[in-house]
Amino acid sequence: MGETVGAIGEGEILRRILARLPRSAAPVGPGDDAAVIAAPDGRVVATTDTLVHGPDFRLAWSSPFELGWKAAAVNLADVAAMGARPTALLVALALPDATPAAFVDGLADGLAAACAELAPGCAVEGGDLTVSDTLTIAVTALGSLDGRDPVRRSGARPGDEVRLIGDLGVAARGLAVLFDRFTGPTGEPLPVTAAALEALPPHEAHAVARQLAPCPPITAGVTAAMAGATAMMDVSDGLALDATRLAQASGVTVELDSTTLGADATAALTGGEDHALLVTARPGAMSLGRRIGVVGERGAAPLTVDGVEYGRRGGWDPYRDWDAGRG
Amino acid sequence: MGETVGAIGEGEILRRILARLPRSAAPVGPGDDAAVIAAPDGRVVATTDTLVHGPDFRLAWSSPFELGWKAAAVNLADVAAMGARPTALLVALALPDATPAAFVDGLADGLAAACAELAPGCAVEGGDLTVSDTLTIAVTALGSLDGRDPVRRSGARPGDEVRLIGDLGVAARGLAVLFDRFTGPTGEPLPVTAAALEALPPHEAHAVARQLAPCPPITAGVTAAMAGATAMMDVSDGLALDATRLAQASGVTVELDSTTLGADATAALTGGEDHALLVTARPGAMSLGRRIGVVGERGAAPLTVDGVEYGRRGGWDPYRDWDAGRG
Incomplete structure (x- = not known):
């Protein structure tokens, strides 16, 4: 985990992220002032949701991949809930200087995997990169109704x-397992390792997995x-x-x-x-x-x-x- | 400045913000899982940019109105730079518990004013509200090319x-004035009051105004x-x-x-x-x-x-x- 984002700088972080994302299918993908996304029926569905270190996740519990996955999934769900097909994500990352560069790689992989598995055809088409004391992942998802009325x-x-x-209540059960079994004596979160997950009863391991990477x-x-x-x-x-x-x-x-x-x-x-x-x-x-x-x-x-x-x-x-x- | 966002809670903050924004003209505006925005030529221009407390602004220097204005303006500029007409903003706010409720009112007024003055027809059509140790304003702007090619x-x-x-160099001159004249003996930012601005040479006051609320x-x-x-x-x-x-x-x-x-x-x-x-x-x-x-x-x-x-x-x-x- 040697290099940090503070050491490699904005341009190199961006190159690393883009190298891990699938090739853009948009009229204009990443790299210009803005992306241009197809909106075939003349409307676009748009929503935004943010994951903040502290209220929304613990770094001891969530892997970078899971955070990227979850940030995508929760936004894709809001597009789906309108009856729409997700078409693009924009991802604004605010990262502390000391964030390992490998963290960003994992995050990009998680974003790409969630798009590929949950919403094929949707990809990260733009974003923003800045520094912050608080790791923050703000995602905007766009979608197409393909001529249908939105379902309100x-x-x-x-x-x-x-x-x-x-699912109903599964993610909350997973969170309860995390607080019960992955919290140290002074309340600090303990790492969720593969070995620790394997030692759990299967339904608890499943619930933890759904909490950390909802489907x-x-x-x-x-x-x-x-x-x-x-x-x-x-x-x-x-x-x-x-x-x-x-x-x-x-x-x-x-x-x-x-x-x-x-x-x-x-x-x-x-x-x-x-x-x-x-x-x-x-x-x-x-x-x-x-x-x-x-x-x-x-x-x-x-x-x-x-x-x-x-x-x-x-x-x-x-x-x-x-x-x-x-x- | 009595009430804080921590005291009034998410629902009430949202009601206060929505009350200060102009009425939505979108097919679906705020209040559902996602907004639906017109994209008349079958494409949408999309960009995101974040303002983070610390690297991007000082609360002693920027008023809430100016922060709302700037968060809108820098995103509208990226839409304009593609040759597009801004149509909608989505605003994700991550606010410390202790943020005064009046701060959110000012921010909403600044967002609304920047849309009305810089990009008539564009409005805040969606967003997200959460808590964070670091005040963060992540805006996504959407726009329409109205049948033209994007200008890349x-x-x-x-x-x-x-x-x-x-302008060229004006905002940077304004920042230099802020560091020169509105910084205390231990490096702390000093409040930019109307009286202090009036005491500046006019070109310096202008530069500060442009730094804090670019046009x-x-x-x-x-x-x-x-x-x-x-x-x-x-x-x-x-x-x-x-x-x-x-x-x-x-x-x-x-x-x-x-x-x-x-x-x-x-x-x-x-x-x-x-x-x-x-x-x-x-x-x-x-x-x-x-x-x-x-x-x-x-x-x-x-x-x-x-x-x-x-x-x-x-x-x-x-x-x-x-x-x-x-x-």
């Missing part, structure tokens, strides 16, 4: 069924849109909070059935960071994912579970919930 | 004239493209370095005439952050800006001034040049 949060209608595509169902976003999804959103803050948001935007009540939520319904309702897709559709229109409830007329509460108002929320407010730890 | 760095041809639209010639990017610009780029790292980049990309030599560069040619050649547009065009094709040289066949050096190879570069490598100061 506000389209759910009474009588729709509620479906869930992806949202990106291509399912387009499939759901084509199958007639009436509303859709990325479940990043936990099902209870995000289903409430969808219900509020649509002016309906989302009525969930706890028997569809797995062995630990509370974990499924409150655990965040899985980046599953929450979808509503006319009954029988869609076979994707699993049915977890129905949409009702707006009642006293926007969210019920087994017919009862659900009060717990989960979710994560960065200002309220970050304990200022890093590691 | 690589299109300059021997015989073209070289033109410059905007790049955004609409001139489209005008230059329509007038037949063969190459164009944003001069952010100083004319010498950026002209060298344009010359290298085009495989030519840029031959500058120092008599066109003002009283202090060295400052004009090495001072960064003005975000002027460097343009090449067939002789007589363009009246915008001023003629500062010609494009020659590629000679021994990519850049000459008065016929002699120019060795100084200026520019700013964040890893090499940041002294770790903040304030």
Whole structure:
């Protein structure tokens, strides 16, 4: 890990990153003042999400590859949740001087792998490189609706069924395992080595892997849109909070059935960071994912579970919930 | 300045920001998983640039309004430099808990004002809000070429004239004034008050204002493209370095005439952050800006001034040049 980014400088870091990314397929890729990306139907879907060292990750837990993967995946999920096909990422890195150059290599590999595996045809087409005391990865994702209407949060209608595509509560269980088993006596995060992962029960190792490198169902976003999804959103803050948001935007009540939520319904309702897709559709229109409830007329509460108002929320407010730890 | 962002939380900060931004004109504006922006000719221009507390600004020198303005302006300039019309900004803010809520209000006002004044029709259409030890403003700008070809760095041809639209060396002079006159005995930045600015010689006050809130010639990017610009780029790292980049990309030599560069040619050649547009065009094709040289066949050096190879570069490598100061 000898060289640091402070020693090799901006130009050389950029060359190393670009050398690890697949060749651009855009009209104008990296290297000019801006990229030019195809937007075939005359609209572009655009979203941005940032990973910050401290509130969003621990360097002892996440490998550079996992951080690149996660930064891509969480943004791709927001594009998918509109029913769109991701077309390009822009990646703004703010790196401390002492960051190993090898860290940047791993990050680039993770970005490229997430695009290739989760959203084939999407690539890093631009970015920015600067220095900071706090390692920060700000990604913007672009996408194409290919002529379809965007699937918004506000389209759910009474009588729709509620479906869930992806994991529920797995990433949160992984985070709990990290805090339980990879935290030292003074609260410091301990390295997640391959050997340590192998020593875990398989479901715990799986949960840790999903926490560190989530696999949202990106291509399912387009499939759901084509199958007639009436509303859709990325479940990043936990099902209870995000289903409430969808219900509020649509002016309906989302009525969930706890028997569809797995062995630990509370974990499924409150655990965040899985980046599953929450979808509503006319009954029988869609076979994707699993049915977890129905949409009702707006009642006293926007969210019920087994017919009862659900009060717990989960979710994560960065200002309220970050304990200022890093590691 | 009572309330902090840590006290009011993510939802309330977002509401305050959105309340200060003009109403969205996009197909889908803020509030869903992603925005949907018009890209009328089937392509979108996209760029990202980040301002980081420490290397990029001092809170004693820049007001929140100026930071919002500058974060928008430097990104709008990259869109303009492709010959495009800015259509939307996405703004990712990473704020320390202790940031005053009023700071966020000022930042939002500065973003909105820069769009309204520099790029009418462009607005903040999305973003992200998180916590960080280091105040970081990552902006992505999108734009439309409206059917024209992008103006790249690589299109300059021997015989073209070289033109410059905007300031040269003014922002760097402003930074020098800040270091000279607004730095305390132990190197700490001192507040730039209205009274202190009024006490400066007018050209120094002007330079400081341009450093803190640059006014790049955004609409001139489209005008230059329509007038037949063969190459164009944003001069952010100083004319010498950026002209060298344009010359290298085009495989030519840029031959500058120092008599066109003002009283202090060295400052004009090495001072960064003005975000002027460097343009090449067939002789007589363009009246915008001023003629500062010609494009020659590629000679021994990519850049000459008065016929002699120019060795100084200026520019700013964040890893090499940041002294770790903040304030």
